[in-house]
Amino acid sequence: MSIYNKLIKEHYISNWGSNFEERIWTKGPIKEFDNKLTILEFKPTGKRKMWTYATCGMSAFTHEKPVELHLFSAAQDNSILELLTSVVYYHNIYQNLNLGDTINFGRAWQGDSECSYGFISLPYLDGPDLERFYPDNSDRAIFCYWLIPITLQERNYKIQNGLEELEEKLEGSQFNYLDSNRRSVV
Numbered sequence: 688m689s690i691y692n693k694l695i696k697e698h699y700i701s702n703w704g705s706n707f708e709e710r711i712w713t714k715g716p717i718k719e720f721d722n723k724l725t726i727l728e729f730k731p732t733g734k735r736k737m738w739t740y741a742t743c744g745m746s747a748f749t750h751e752k753p754v755e756l757h758l759f760s761a762a763q764d765n766s767i768l769e770l771l772t773s774v775v776y777y778h779n780i781y782q783n784l785n786l787g788d789t790i791n792f793g794r795a796w797q798g799d800s801e802c803s804y805g806f807i808s809l810p811y812l813d814g815p816d817l818e819r820f821y822p823d824n825s826d827r828a829i830f831c832y833w834l835i836p837i838t839l840q841e842r843n844y845k846i847q848n849g850l851e852e853l854e855e856k857l858e859g860s861q862f863n864y865l866d867s868n869r870r871s872v873v
Contacts, residue, residue: 696709698831709743710728715776716776726741726767738760738764755832756833759833767797774805786807790805792804792836800836800867801870835864
C-alpha cells in the first residue's frame with residue numbers, strides 16, 4: 688500500500704470509524720494502473736444508517752489537486768465498486784475531476800435507476816473535517832468530495848443553470864440521495 692493510500696484510509700477512519708472492508712474491482716483496464724486503487728466499503732452504524740463507498744487511491748501526491756470521492760447507498764451493492772473504479776479510470780486517463788464536475792456513469796447508478804450521471808459536490812453530510820485533509824500537517828490538501836448520482840435532466844439543468852442552481856433544486860425538493868429509484872427534480 689502506498690503512503691498516500693495509507694493516509695487516505697486513516698483520514699476516512701478518523702471521520703467514519705473502522706467498520707469497513709477494503710474492496711477491489713479487478714476487471715477491465717484499471718489493473719494496468721501503477722497506484723493500487725481500493726474502495727473502502729463502510730457498513731451502516733447506529734449513527735450512519737447507510738453504506739458508504741469511498742475511493743482510496745483515486746489520486747496520488749503527483750496530482751495537482753488530489754481528489755477522492757465517496758458515494759452513499761441504502762444497500763450493499765458490489766456494482767458501486769465497478770462504478771467508482773470507472774470514475775477513477777476516467778479521472779486518471781482522460782480528465783482530472785474536481786468539485787462541480789459532472790461524469791457520465793455509462794449505466795444506471797443502481798438497478799433501473801434514472802440516475803446515470805454523477806456530480807461532484809461538497810461533502811455536506813460530513814463537513815470540512817472530511818473535505819480537506821492536510822496529510823502530515825503539510826500545506827497541500829487532499830480533497831474528499833461527495834459523488835451524487837443525478838439524472839440526465841438534472842445534468843442538463845446543471846449545464847444550463849449552474850451547479851448552485853442544481854444544488855438548490857435538489858435541496859428544495861428534499862431529494863432522497865439514497866433512493867436509486869427517485870425521479871428527476873427538474
